[in-house]
Amino acid sequence: xxxxxxxxxxxxxxxxxxxxxxxxxxxxxxxxxxxxxxxxxxxxxxxxxxxxxxxxxxxxxxxxxxxxxxxxxxxxxxxxxxxxxxxxxxxxxxxxxxxxxxxxxxxxxxxxxxxxxxxxxxxxxxxxxxxxxxxxxxxxxxxxxxxxxx
Numbered sequence: 001x002x003x004x005x006x007x008x009x010x011x012x013x014x015x016x017x018x019x020x021x022x023x024x025x026x027x028x029x030x031x032x033x034x035x036x037x038x039x040x041x042x043x044x045x046x047x048x049x050x051x052x053x054x055x056x057x058x059x060x061x062x063x064x065x066x067x068x069x070x071x072x073x074x075x076x077x078x079x080x081x082x083x084x085x086x087x088x089x090x091x092x093x094x095x096x097x098x099x100x101x102x103x104x105x106x107x108x109x110x111x112x113x114x115x116x117x118x119x120x121x122x123x124x125x126x127x128x129x130x131x132x133x134x135x136x137x138x139x140x141x142x143x144x145x146x147x148x149x150x
Contacts, residue, residue: 016059020070021115023055024048035117049077053084060088072096075132094136101127103142 027048028036038044049070056066072078078094085092099107101123108123118126 015065015067017067017069018052018055019115020048020052023051025115053080057084057088060090071126073129073131096134096136096138097141098138099142
């Protein structure tokens with residue numbers, strides 16, 4: 001049997017999950033329902049993504065894996081998060097989650113206690129938006145994840 005895996009692992013185990021929704025909430029006094037006026041203005045969204053990118057870069061440079069959780073509808077934002085990984089000298093894998101719109105409507109309508117302010121109307125707007133070419137790995141999330149064991 002060889003030495004323990006821990007010292008040989010390139011990245012620390014697990015991943016830090018950075019959610020744009022949580023960053024936005026912190027910037028506007030978590031929790032706020034409804035969202036603060038201007039919380040979704042273009043300049044504020046740009047600031048949220050800049051904060052997400054800065055936190056991701058800090059964590060990556062510190063040896064952590066990162067999951068950057070945001071809509072990434074704008075190709076420039078997808079390129080931006082990939083550039084963060086490149087600047088930190090780590091591999092990047094973008095994952096584009098997909099499911100039928102009817103199922104997404106049901107999931108959003110049933111969501112409770114989540115940091116996201118998105119409702120079905122926001123989902124409809126996002127679904128109608130042009131995201132441009134998607135070169136990330138596409139993942140069908142139609143099936144639900146099994147419940148975690150206690």
